[in-house]
């Protein structure tokens with residue numbers, strides 16, 4: 001099979017195809033869209049659009065592989081073997097994959113190489129092991145019956161993923177779905193189709209049975225919608241924006257499909273006046289500006305206790321001003337270009353909106369150096385003179401733009417932090433453990449990090465309160481998404497139930 005994806009520096013990519021039934025193939029219509037490189041604003045390659053007919057073909061292959069194929073019937077150890085093989089093959093090509101991911105997404109290579117790709121590989125290895133923990137339960141009912149509770153795969157899983165962590169998110173959902181015995185149809189973001197397409201090459205090399213994983217390409221309309229609405233899809237795992245999540249939920253409801261939603265956030269980073277200042281600054285910078293600020297858990301509302309506010313804001317401005325903006329492929333780059341021209345415009349509009357709402361640009365702003373103007377670059381920006389009801393403090397900007405807001409005491413910090421439609425994560429900085437735990441308990445969010453940045457442990461649940469999502473991923477929580485639970489009851493003693501209609505029997 002000829003490779004459809006390469007990291008050729010001269011952009012001599014072939015048109016990227018869909019991956020269906022174990023091989024790359026053209027779409028029915030042969031229509032394409034252009035994938036742009038954020039650093040240059042130039043076309044990177046063309047990608048075939050999977051329309052409703054292509055999606056139907058991919059789903060029917062996944063269906064056949066589930067209903068008639070060997071995948072669900074394999075032991076978890078056998079499925080784990082495939083996951084580990086995928087991880088090995090990815091590891092062998094990790095340099096190439098990292099370059100491709102950075103070029104396609106604009107994410108600085110330091111984060112892609114140091115985080116996204118190792119994490120994607122680790123997801124396959126982790127869920128290979130998690131397979132060993134796919135256990136059932138027994139509920140003895142006195143001496144009469146045993147209830148056996150066992151997990152089974154659901155069937156065909158639709159995995160819809162965003163552009164800000166393409167392979168890291170896809171690998172998590174895919175590995176969990178596969179180890180449980182499901183087959184999948186994956187739809188990566190149309191903004192970052194390349195590393196998921198390359199995954200097709202890895203799957204061929206891993207000799208994964210045909211149809212177990214299929215990859216369709218295209219935007220929400222037509223590709224994503226066709227996938228969500230396809231009647232043979234049994235479970236949907238969607239990671240993306242809140243508004244899209246609402247549409248996906250409405251469509252999934254028509255088929256009463258099982259649904260997991262990992263959506264956006266507007267996380268509070270609460271810094272009490274007794275915080276370890278240097279560490280709090282380091283963490284604030286990392287949680288806000290790593291990955292261009294295009295992170296669902298970004299600590300984009302920086303809340304600082306009033307007695308520390310001026311000093312913290314000054315030191316933060318200096319650190320932000322020192323950030324190295326540049327080409328994502330250069331190792332020292334800390335801030336790369338945003339994903340698209342449209343997103344750049346949206347982020348710039350938020351900065352303008354902030355100013356119109358009365359905020360003050362403490363550093364940054366929406367102009368970049370002239371040598372960066374071809375790409376989708378924005379300056380890392382800090383907005384002060386902000387109150388929490390402003391739109392810039394309420395909405396997910398999803399770029400390197402943070403607001404800084406003072407608070408008096410614990411109650412005010414909690415009230416500001418909770419005054420938001422999202423509830424994904426929060427950060428707390430204080431040396432007072434009791435204060436930290438009391439604050440953490442009252443925050444309406446899925447993950448709280450105390451005196452540390454966001455540390456992802458694959459075993460623990462990750463997900464959001466409120467409009468940040470539905471369900472949790474990680475360890476057993478991912479298994480919950482991708483399995484049905486069946487109860488089987490059997491007697492352990494002779495019949496003990498009433499014999500209806502048996503009156504008069506001998």
Ligand code: NAD
Nearest residue numbers: 161162163188189219220224225240241244262263264296
């Ligand atoms: P998006 O909602 O625009 O798109 C996400 C995916 O959904 C893409 O593949 C897109 O093509 C597809 N899609 C769009 N419309 C669809 C429809 N009607 N039906 C089916 N699929 C459709 O999000 P994005 O801009 O790609 O990603 C950024 C968002 O993702 C941010 O809000 C971020 O917070 C969120 N995110 C959340 C997590 C998490 O774990 N909570 C992780 C990463 C990103």
